[in-house]
Amino acid sequence: AQRVTQPEKLLSVFKGAPVELKCNYSYSGSPELFWYVQYSRQRLQLLLRHISRESIKGFTADLNKGETSFHLKKPFAQEEDSAMYYCALNQAGTALIFGKGTTLSVSS
Amino acid sequence: KAGVTQTPRYLIKTRGQQVTLSCSPISGHRSVSWYQQTPGQGLQFLFEYFSETQRNKGNFPGRFSGRQFSNSRSEMNVSTLELGDSALYLCASSDGTGKSNYGYTFGSGTRLTVV
Numbered sequence: 001a002q003r004v005t006q007p008e009k010l011l012s013v014f015k016g017a018p019v020e021l022k023c024n025y026s027y028s029g030s031p032e033l034f035w036y037v038q039y040s041r042q043r044l045q046l047l048l049r050h051i052s053r054e055s056i057k058g059f060t061a062d063l064n065k066g067e068t069s070f071h072l073k074k075p076f077a078q079e080e081d082s083a084m085y086y087c088a089l090n091q092a093g094t095a096l097i098f099g100k101g102t103t104l105s106v107s108s
Numbered sequence: 109k110a111g112v113t114q115t116p117r118y119l120i121k122t123r124g125q126q127v128t129l130s131c132s133p134i135s136g137h138r139s140v141s142w143y144q145q146t147p148g149q150g151l152q153f154l155f156e157y158f159s160e161t162q163r164n165k166g167n168f169p170g171r172f173s174g175r176q177f178s179n180s181r182s183e184m185n186v187s188t189l190e191l192g193d194s195a196l197y198l199c200a201s202s203d204g205t206g207k208s209n210y211g212y213t214f215g216s217g218t219r220l221t222v223v
Contacts, residue, residue, distance in 0.1 A: 034211055044151075044198065044214040082161060086151065092165040093205065095141055098151040 004025050004089050006099035008011045013077050021072040023061075023087030023099060030091035033070040035061055037097075039083045047085070048072070057081070077106045111137065112201045114213035120221045126187040128220045129201035133180050139163075139204030140182035141212065142174060145196040154197075157182055158204045189222045196220075 005027040011020055025031055035047040048056055050063045050070060061072045070087060082104050088096040113132040118218050121127050128205075139155035153166040157176035176182045186193055196219050200212040 034216075043216045046211045046213070048212055088151075090211075091153075092164065094156040094158070095166070096140070096151075096200070097152045097153065098141075098143075100150040 002089060002091060002097050004087050004097050004099040006085075006087055006102050008102045009037045009100070010103045010105065012055075012105045014106065015077050015106055019072075019074045019077045019081070019104065019106075021085050021087075021102050021104065023070045024070050025070065025087075025089050027089055032047075032093075033061075033063060034088045034090065035059070035070075035072050035081050035097070036088055037088070038101075044086070045094065056061055077104075079106050079108060082106045091104070109223065112121045112164075112199060112213050114197075114199055114215035114218050117220060118219045118221075121189050122223055123189055123191060125150045125189050127189060128187060129184045129197055129220070130201075131181060131184070131201075131215060132219070133201030134213055135200075137203050137213075138180050140176060140180065141200045141202075142184050143184070143198045143200065145198055145217070146166075147196075151198070154184065183214060186220075191222050194220060194222045209212040 005024045033050045037047045038044045086101045087099040124191045139158045142154040156164040174184045196217045198217045202212045
């Protein structure tokens with residue numbers, strides 16, 4: 001079965017600390033993975049796509065097919081990073097399978 | 109480009125009624141997909157339409173249906189509403205090829221409350 005697992009519901013860190021949001025997936029085939037972010041009172045927006053291999057707002061994510069993971073990392077968290085983060089798997093180019101999401105809380 | 113537009117923003121309906129939600133995608137996008145977002149289940153895929161044809165469907169009862177018009181606008185209908193249908197309904201727009209660097213662009217959603 002195709003599935004995305006985000007094991008942490010809440011991750012609390014201090015400003016300047018490193019952040020790693022975990023994401024594991026189950027997919028038979030070549031996966032295409034995304035990270036989406038939802039800031040308070042804003043719409044869901046794309047943060048990263050594994051194919052593009054870019055860094056957005058200091059965040060990076062590497063697809064590890066051996067461990068079936070796509071963890072989101074940032075070396076130094078900022079207060080404005082506080083949001084809900086969703087890992088998502090592209091299903092046949094027509095649908096996204098989302099994890100349950102992780103709330104990141106960054107405090108000073 | 110204008111973003112994804114969902115109407116109405118809020119709806120309150122009574123159990124047993126039906127409801128229709130609308131989504132206008134980004135100009136030039138031919139794919140619209142719908143998701144239900146609840147605190148307990150998170151984001152769940154309902155269905156996807158491309159060029160007026162349903163290409164994919166999630167695991168929801170037949171009370172949930174949709175359609176897409178020739179201008180790519182899409183509607184979602186829920187019949188015989190139940191309390192558990194209370195949720196934020198999101199639609200997402202894409203070019204439908206799966207190759208865009210922009211992935212799926214989401215609307216602000218329609219907040220449906222069933223009483």
